[in-house]
Amino acid sequence: MTRQPPPGERRSANEGPKAAARNRAALVAAAREIYAESGLRAPLSAIAKRAGVGQAVLYRHFPDRSALVFAVLEENVGQIERAAQSVGLADVVGVLTWHQTESAAFVGMLHSEGVGSHAEVPSYAAELSRRVERALRLRLPDGHRLAARSEDLMIAVSMVSGAVTGPTREQREHRATAAWRLLGVEVGPVRPFTG
Structure with a gap:
């Protein structure tokens, strides 16, 4: 069963390439911050979290x-x-x-x-x-x-x-x-x- 958004809330449109570019930029910015704080061995999960994306998105951009x-x-x-x-x-x-x-x-x-x-x-x-x-x-x-x-x-x-x-x-x-x-x-x- 597909969840319907509550009244007054719009479902976000799939932004495709725009979202991908934005996610990549957010990951790079988050990585810069995390690396400055914790070094290059910082958990990739912390970078994904700081960027506001899931780890799957991180790995999609950076294998x-x-x-x-x-x-x-x-x-x-x-x-x-x-x-x-x-x-x-x-x-x-x-x-x-x-x-x-x-x-x-x-x-x-x-x-x-x-x-x-x-x-x-x-x-x-x-x-x-x-x-x-x-x-x-x-x-x-x-x-x-x-x-x-x-x-x-x-x-x-x-x-x-x-x-x-x-x-x-x-x-x-x-x-x-x-x-x-x-x-x-x-x-x-x-x-x-x-x-």
Whole structure:
């Protein structure tokens, strides 16, 4: 027997692809939050619950844990790349800093270049790290202190990532911006890129 909605309540229409896109975005956002709070081994059920969907929906979009981690990291890097196409270096560094303060997984990915030969570092992490470097170099002016040697830029990024500690987002952001300042790098607004 099919349950009829009570009087005055409308049954929601099947939104198809719109709901799928919305569910995927909610899962990625929830995963970012949960990973920041509990690390990459957090239960997938907690991510589904935070996103407001069932685990079946999670698995429909992300067949395993690594696919979800990759989706979060890919979104982070994509924002940095889009920022590098349209804003100056200080603003790109602000976007990078936001992701550093929001995501331990992102910080780990940025450190993957130096350990890319180790089996525990997925190859996609090293590639994402290289994409961040390319994006930053798009806005790095000739003669900038971080352009002196090829490895200087990502060493600076790793140094700042190492400073991103503290129990609150505000503390992590304060330490990250202080580290950039000590390196002589201007930081624009620390926020995600929405453009």
